[in-house]
Amino acid sequence: MSELSAFNAPTTEKKPEFWRWQEECWVDESKDWRSAKIITCGIDVGSVSSQCVVCVDGQLYAYNSMRTGNNSPDSARNAFKGVSVKTGLALNDLHFVVGTGYGRVNVPFSHKAITEIACHARGANYMGGNSVRTILDMGGQDCKAIHCDEKGKVTNFLMNDKCAAGTGRGMEVISDLMQIPIAELGARSFDVDQEPGAVSSVCVVFAKSEALGMLKAGYTKNKVVAAYCQAMAERVVSLLERIGVEESFFITGGIAKNAGVVKRIERKLGIQAMETRIDSQVAGALGAALFGYTLVQKQGPAKPLAAAA
């Protein structure tokens, strides 16, 4: 019996998750929400990550960025909880909550839902200043090219959500396949003796097979990652070229943290992307919180919806 149970014993060894990116919670300690006149919150429930941003008097105060769970309402609650624990803010303290992203209509305590296209434009306008005109949002499962005016109002947009190529999920797949932590992919993609050609498949499923073929053909892991970063850059550049790229170019979303893709996009466009000190992944939620601020200024504070959460 004991021999049998030893044979059937489940393995406890946990498979490393190379795709798992760093969740982050940040608070601006120089500000105090208790002395603010208007406190607004933006909740961006994306297909891969969820963010909560709190703005006090139209200025970024705190954010929490984490992985989306198995349902949107819980993801929204957890995103807010992260900020709440660190700051002591309760839902009743918020004057307006705006939901955005893929799960925006399922944020239980939001007063309004606004598309992520408008929110990313508004967020990028705050992060990069009012000279930002072209925004590339490289999200978890879609990619958007956006043009905006000096106020961050969208003037033209294009979205690719039909295919995972050129999205964060595609990068996660390659990270897991190569067994390289996702945060290291960018740097590793430059550690090659010669820049390889791009992975030719536009589909992530086929690109994965092609990457395996490259490994078998003797490519190093770094070279395969470089080929994939190049393919991703080519993919999004073709999207950008459709709406036209202006000099003040800003990248939002998780992929903005991957230098391997960003530098290759810059090289192809011949334009440097603008830099920011704020986490590029929170741009959508930040834009949502800023929309909330404008709405409170116009309409006054909304009724608290604490009971919903």
Added chain:
Amino acid sequence: MIANYGYKDGSGDFYISIDTDKCINCPVGRACIAACPKDMFEAMVDDYDDEVVCIKAQFRKSVKYDCAECKPSAGYTNLPCTSACTPGAIKHSW
């Protein structure tokens, strides 16, 4: 705002562009909605609280196929949606 609905895939670009600035004060009463034989258009309030026309979500990933029967290969010389939209707000990329 130019709103592009559709996608790009290995076979090409398939976008229906709607210039919402021309669409807001539609002089022909949103004739595009009735003109589309597939009923792909609908009116909505956008993020800036303007009432405009958009492509229904269920058609956005299949415009190439849904619009095929209105293209020249199916005998049409003009697209019903673009013909109905006299301000010229609607354009097809293919």
